[in-house]
Amino acid sequence: MKRALFALLLLAGCASTPAPPGTQVVLERLQQGVVAGATTKAQLLAAFGPTKSVVFDSGYEAWVYQAPAGGGRFSEFVVLIDPAGIVAKTRMRAPALP
Numbered sequence: 001m002k003r004a005l006f007a008l009l010l011l012a013g014c015a016s017t018p019a020p021p022g023t024q025v026v027l028e029r030l031q032q033g034v035v036a037g038a039t040t041k042a043q044l045l046a047a048f049g050p051t052k053s054v055v056f057d058s059g060y061e062a063w064v065y066q067a068p069a070g071g072g073r074f075s076e077f078v079v080l081i082d083p084a085g086i087v088a089k090t091r092m093r094a095p096a097l098p
Contacts, residue, residue, distance in 0.1 A: 026054070027067035030077045034090055041085040059083030069095040 025048050033039070033047055044063065052064045061081040066074040073095035080089040 006008075021052065023080055024066050024068060024074070027075050027077065030057075030067060030074075031090075031092070034077075034079060035088055036087050036089055039087040041081050044079065044081075044087070060088070073098070 024057060032049070034044065041061075048065060051066075054062045056062075060083060063075045063079045063081065065079070070074045075095050076093040078091045078093065079087055080091075082088040
């Protein structure tokens with residue numbers, strides 16, 4: 001579990017370029033629509049579409065959605081999905097200062 005969280009933090013730190021179309025979502029919509037322990041992987045796909053992801057040997061997955069933050073910058077909303085396909089944790093990262 002610690003390896004998955006560490007990798008999640010690394011992924012969040014490295015994801016600075018805009019994601020492919022369809023992965024940019026208003027931050028408030030992400031924060032309200034993704035509930036740890038309840039939201040499923042299928043619900044994420046249906047509500048927000050596919051995005052950048054990393055699958056770990058443990059079965060956990062980290063997905064990164066971007067939210068426009070103005071000035072060509074983006075906030076990142078990182079979702080950790082457990083091997084059963086349920087959101088385990090979320091984390092929001094504010095855009096880097098120019």
